[in-house]
Amino acid sequence: MSAPTVVHSLSPTGGRRGTINGQIFGLAHDDRDLVEFMRRAGLDDVWDLLDDPHWIEWCGRRAHRYEAP
Template sequence: MAAPIVIHHPSPTGGRRVTLRGQIVGLAHTDNDVVEFLRRAGLPDAHDLLDQPDWVEWRGGRAHHYEAA
């Protein structure tokens, strides 16, 4: 089963698009941005999920890095 949260490859201008079950929830520039987007979507303990592949798929680039591609 695919992870419900996808943190996409870094954009050319920096930041990573974040989707939750296929819906865009924001453009993150830090892990804290991701956590806030997911908190707003109803996942209060999202920080604990960032390194769990069942929950989060990091696409392109290294996990937790948001610099321009």
Template sequence: MSTAPIVVHRAVGPGGRRVTIRTQIAGLARSDADLVEFLRRAGLPDAWDLLDDPRWVKWQGGRSHEYDAAG
């Protein structure tokens, strides 16, 4: 089980991916820029450096950095 404080949930259709930060819903990300903005608002100014760090971010379902559901 991951203990990463940031979870980027599985994409559902073309709408994007829900993001939670410490179990609180931060919003719906449609791009890495959206995700970084949520993290910046949560007090993480160096968020770009965290996106690929599994200690910080857990990507659920699908590939990292892809925001539309396949098929």
């Protein structure tokens, strides 16, 4: 089973598109954005889940990196 939240590769201008259960939630520019998107999707207290591969799959560049290459 894959993680319900996927943080995709960096966009050319910075930020990372994310999906929750296959639905695009937006473009995150930092972990705060990601946490807010997850909160709006009904998940609470997600700060502890950011490094849990059962909850979040980080694609492309390292986790927690949002700046353009």
